[in-house]
Amino acid sequence: MTGRHTRRSGSFGRRVVSHVVVASRPAPSRHPLRREVFFVRAPKYVLNGLLGVSALVFGSAHFIHAPAENGPVLTAAVAFVTRSPVAVSSPARVAGEAVAAVTRSAVGAFAGVVRPLSRPEALEDAFKAYFAYKAAHPDDVRKPFLYFVDYGLASTEPRGYVFNMDSLKVVDGPFTVAHGRGSSTSQYGVPTRFSNASNSYATSLGLYVAQATYDFHGHTGGQGYSSIGLRLQGVSSGFNDNALNRKVVAHGAPYVTSTRAGRSQGCPAMEPARAARLLPKLADGGMVFLFAPDQDWLARDPWLAVAAQ
Numbered sequence: 001m002t003g004r005h006t007r008r009s010g011s012f013g014r015r016v017v018s019h020v021v022v023a024s025r026p027a028p029s030r031h032p033l034r035r036e037v038f039f040v041r042a043p044k045y046v047l048n049g050l051l052g053v054s055a056l057v058f059g060s061a062h063f064i065h066a067p068a069e070n071g072p073v074l075t076a077a078v079a080f081v082t083r084s085p086v087a088v089s090s091p092a093r094v095a096g097e098a099v100a101a102v103t104r105s106a107v108g109a110f111a112g113v114v115r116p117l118s119r120p121e122a123l124e125d126a127f128k129a130y131f132a133y134k135a136a137h138p139d140d141v142r143k144p145f146l147y148f149v150d151y152g153l154a155s156t157e158p159r160g161y162v163f164n165m166d167s168l169k170v171v172d173g174p175f176t177v178a179h180g181r182g183s184s185t186s187q188y189g190v191p192t193r194f195s196n197a198s199n200s201y202a203t204s205l206g207l208y209v210a211q212a213t214y215d216f217h218g219h220t221g222g223q224g225y226s227s228i229g230l231r232l233q234g235v236s237s238g239f240n241d242n243a244l245n246r247k248v249v250a251h252g253a254p255y256v257t258s259t260r261a262g263r264s265q266g267c268p269a270m271e272p273a274r275a276a277r278l279l280p281k282l283a284d285g286g287m288v289f290l291f292a293p294d295q296d297w298l299a300r301d302p303w304l305a306v307a308a309q
Contacts, residue, residue, distance in 0.1 A: 099135055099307055103127045109168035114161060118152020119293050126289040128307035129207045130165065133235060133287070136306070140209055142285025147210075147250065147278070149177045149268050151203060151292040154190045155261040160270060162278050172278055178256050179203045180266035188260055194294055196234075196242045201265045204243060205297045206236025208288040213279055216251040220262070227252035227272050230279040232288055236301050240290075250279055250288065 106127040114123055126148050134141040144166035153159040161173030182202035183191035195202035209232070216229030230250040234240030240248075248266045252275030255262030261269070268290060270278070282288070298304065 095135060096307070099128065099131045102131050103307070106131075106165065106168055110163065110170070113170055114174075116153070116157075118150050118291075122150050122152065122291045122293075123148075125298070125304055126291060127165075129236075129289060129301070129303035130287055132303050132307040133207055140285070141287060143210075143282065145171065145210075145282050145286035147268070147282055147286065147288040149288075149290050151179055151183075151191050151194075151205070151290060155179060155184075155188050155263075156259070160268070162281070171281070172274065175270060175274060176256055176258065176261040178253060178261040178264040178267065178269040181263035182266065184263065187263065191292065194239075194292060194297065196239055198242065198246055203266055203268070203290060203292075204234060204236075204240035204246075204248060205290050205292055205294060206234060206240040206301050207303050208232040208234050208236075208240060208243065208290075210250075210282040210286040210288060211284065213283045216249065218251070218253065220253065220255050225254055228275050228279050230275075230283055236297075236303060239297055239301060250282070251275060252279075 103124060107124050110123055117123065126146070130146055144164050146163045146165050148161045148163060150159045155176065155178065158174030158176050160175045160177035162171040163169070164171050179191040180201050180203040182195060182200045183193050191203055193202055194205050196204050211231040211233055214229050214231065216227045218225055218227070228251065232243050232249055234243035234248075246266060251267055251269050252272030253262070253264065253267075253269035254272060255264075256269055256271050258271065268288065269275075
């Protein structure tokens with residue numbers, strides 16, 4: 001089916017082609033092959049994704065060597081931003097390639113300074129999920145900060161970082177981070193069980209959007225304490241989207257020191273002084289990614305699956 005679909009572009013009143021696909025059809029024998037252009041409306045999530053990855057491509061351009069000619073990813077990004085029709089074979093594929101491009105750039109920037117990792121792909125998975133979500137929901141990611149934790153490492157090892165994903169710099173880290181007491185049987189060690197269920201007291205893996213800070217009050221060793229808290233909205237459906245109901249938050253805790261972290265009720269808690277510095281940066285639009293070499297989660301997290309398409 002062919003047709004041209006257009007829409008108005010804001011107050012400028014220009015007519016804009018939603019998307020263009022090139023196809024080939026047989027022609028009469030005097031013309032062995034004729035190329036025709038068919039205009040179709042791309043799904044809304046694809047248009048949102050292209051808009052998001054356009055910003056990602058342009059924002060990360062200074063980290064990537066510029067070719068003599070624009071490739072299909074940058075061509076599509078330019079066309080989308082300038083509202084110019086351009087022939088591309090698959091908007092979803094182009095969006096995926098753009099996410100892959102900025103992911104490679106970010107991994108290259110951090111690979112030499114973020115170590116050790118429990119798995120080499122830990123950073124790549126974090127950045128793929130981050131950029132895929134940002135491309136699909138650019139209005140949600142209002143700050144460039146990403147809090148990353150590698151739960152494939154023991155709680156006696158520094159396993160947390162905060163990155164600036166615009167400048168591709170480490171803001172802080174590595175530092176110790178707590179995991180949920182439902183995720184391990186021993187006080188200190190590597191967590192092996194992860195859950196999204198209420199009353200599991202386990203860590204939930206995946207991607208989160210940071211919400212508002214608040215005054216956090218907790219108990220440890222029979223004593224109460226206060227710290228800054230940061231509410232987290234889990235966006236990895238089926239793996240952490242119960243976080244708000246479970247009251248899983250980022251916060252400071254006295255059982256986390258510079259050399260080891262005790263267990264929480266599922267929260268990625270950090271040292272109190274560090275929490276006071278970092279959590280306001282993340283609040284209201286930063287992101288959190290909790291990684292572990294858990295095969296079920298790696299195979300089914302929706303943002304890792306989207307980025308792989």
